[in-house]
Amino acid sequence: MGNKVIDKIAPGCDFLVVRGDAKDRADTDKMLAREYQVLAMTERQLLRFVRPAYLPK
Secondary structure, rough: OOOOOOOOOOOOOOEEOOOOOOOOOHHHHHHHHHHOOEEEEHHHHHHHHHOOOOOOO
């Protein structure tokens, strides 16, 4: 799909994928996500977003 995974939030980043709850991220990540208007979601939510037919158990 042409996506790439990066370790840090930066301009041009579309999603912040976190393990567990989307609230489980560092304060720095929260600040940067707000600044760059990045949508935070869990791995499961990402899979549902990119592959609507796939629902992990």
